[in-house]
Amino acid sequence: METKVRTAFNRHFNTEGTLYASAGRINLIGEHTDYNGGFVFPGAVDCGITAMIRPNGTDRVRACAIDLDDFAEFGLREEDKPAASWARYIFGVCREICKRGGKIGGFDTAFSGDVPLGAGMSSSAALESAFAFGLNDLFDLHIDKFELARIGQATEHNYCGVKCGIMDQFASIFGRKGNLMRLDCRSMEFEYFPFDPQGYRLVLLDTVVKHELVGSPYNDRRASCERVARTLGQEFLRGATMAQLDAVRERISEEDYRRARYVIGEERRVLDVCDALQRGDYATVGARMYETHDGLSKDYEVSCEELDFLVDTARACNVTGARMMGGGFGGCTINLVADNDYDHFIATATQRFAERFGHAPKVYPVVISDGAHKIG
Numbered sequence: 001m002e003t004k005v006r007t008a009f010n011r012h013f014n015t016e017g018t019l020y021a022s023a024g025r026i027n028l029i030g031e032h033t034d035y036n037g038g039f040v041f042p043g044a045v046d047c048g049i050t051a052m053i054r055p056n057g058t059d060r061v062r063a064c065a066i067d068l069d070d071f072a073e074f075g076l077r078e079e080d081k082p083a084a085s086w087a088r089y090i091f092g093v094c095r096e097i098c099k100r101g102g103k104i105g106g107f108d109t110a111f112s113g114d115v116p117l118g119a120g121m122s123s124s125a126a127l128e129s130a131f132a133f134g135l136n137d138l139f140d141l142h143i144d145k146f147e148l149a150r151i152g153q154a155t156e157h158n159y160c161g162v163k164c165g166i167m168d169q170f171a172s173i174f175g176r177k178g179n180l181m182r183l184d185c186r187s188m189e190f191e192y193f194p195f196d197p198q199g200y201r202l203v204l205l206d207t208v209v210k211h212e213l214v215g216s217p218y219n220d221r222r223a224s225c226e227r228v229a230r231t232l233g234q235e236f237l238r239g240a241t242m243a244q245l246d247a248v249r250e251r252i253s254e255e256d257y258r259r260a261r262y263v264i265g266e267e268r269r270v271l272d273v274c275d276a277l278q279r280g281d282y283a284t285v286g287a288r289m290y291e292t293h294d295g296l297s298k299d300y301e302v303s304c305e306e307l308d309f310l311v312d313t314a315r316a317c318n319v320t321g322a323r324m325m326g327g328g329f330g331g332c333t334i335n336l337v338a339d340n341d342y343d344h345f346i347a348t349a350t351q352r353f354a355e356r357f358g359h360a361p362k363v364y365p366v367v368i369s370d371g372a373h374k375i376g
């Protein structure tokens, strides 16, 4: 990937720049909790975005999206928003840096990525992080890492229409090889958890379907949670109990009730999984993953037929834990599989899924890797 980016940059701009890399992410558990002030448990993975960047001394950005074979040029003012959706991520990062008082100039860039698109592995956060991290370094801005993550998040909110939480950008920036991270999205305190499950593997199965999301079903879930939090007189759903929720049940819709019930349950499950991991108790980790899936599917309603099918197949194969991962409506399941069950599970899931849906799921073994960094 480095060579590809270097070559493309050279072809377009006839010179060399600095290379930066950032990562996609997985999330072991703690889904749709980040914007509720809750806990998430992600890690960066070994696929991401590689970007070469070079300040060009003008006030224009010239950007080449190698994989799309597309090129965009735009200025740095609010009214310069580019038409191409991929370029808006870069533009948004620039604008959010400017809004924070960061002084950046124009630059030339070429980038390429290998995060599967629409798989729920945060290809967009990887793109934002690569540029937030790279521009911070090149223009000597001294923005701290949390703010870099917030710049990516604000880009989604203000330029891409998704009112996402902080998990993806956090993971993409803070990721560390071999470690998951438990982040408290209310206090923003986090802890690295070395993750080396003896006798087990994590594997993603990608349904390769993406049901229409375009911000709204996601934003709609978030709005439900905020309504219930307000009814409870709280800033976030985080910390609310089932007893409190039941006490306001008459005042909220049945749909909001179910959504809040999922979120409240998920808080405990993340903490349980962290404790269980420290004891090496993978049976509990897996059991919680299945519970999360059931909540996401039945109460939160962000799963789909293909994801449910893969999780049911995992259950039928006695896989230790499985659930849909990320925002939902398509994308991947994450599976915690004992070494002995691995081959059988992958073969069975592939065959049954293909019989049912006409195409095989893609299989991505998980390698927990470093987040955003300079290659040089």
Ligand code: GLA
Binding pocket: 030, 031, 032, 033, 034, 035, 122, 164, 165, 166, 167, 168, 326, 327, 328
């Ligand atoms: C998307 C969002 C995240 C998070 C997850 C669900 O990936 O970008 O902020 O809310 O969905 O956990």
